[in-house]
Amino acid sequence: MAYNVKEDGNIATVYLDGEIDMDVTEKAKELIMPLIEAKKEVHLNLKDVQYMDSSGISVLIESHQKAMELGTKVILKEISKSVLKVIMMAKLEQILNLE
């Protein structure tokens, strides 16, 4: 998994690239959680994520819940078809913020 972060005021956009599985979830959390803890609104751009498994979905849920707890939000942007399919399989499309 590769990534790139752009910050603009209170919005941090995280561009993730590659396949997100159990092997990279810690890395993903280490990247996303500090931004949420800094109360940034985090935009996760998932257009270049070709594969995500249940571990990746867990990171999305955890990030979403942490953001809600701290009064900010995580918005999923440009979700790739394959990731959207997994989100829908988990019936999370009404729970997570999708754009």
Added chain:
Amino acid sequence: MNLSESKDFIVNSGSLKDVRLFSRDVFEKLNLDKNLKEELVLAIAEAAQNIVKHAYKGIEDTDDKMQIKISLNDNKLEIGFYDKGKPVVEENIQHRQLDDIKPGGLGTFFINQIMDDVVFKKDQKKWVNHLVLTKNLSNN
């Protein structure tokens, strides 16, 4: 087309990418629909992940291998997973309730969604756990 291929993988999270590569390669030969192929790859990767996460829970470094065998006979796809980790207690396997939104517990749910049957067999002396996932491809 009938086919049977198997491969061994070291039990660790770093192997999951190789598990997906192996599965994609096999399904490429079967000329499966792209959506179905990716669903099957997800089911296989989730089952392999469960071996790393649960059968080898607390074991960080191991040289142990898990074996994955993909077979197709008369349009029935059978995927076997063999490992030498802690014995699986089937009663303890529960997938997450979907209205209980929390991280974790989704892997088993995905496997059950994608496959027709999920069975732990007790037919191996060489291995500890033998999981078999099946799907009838005639229905797709």
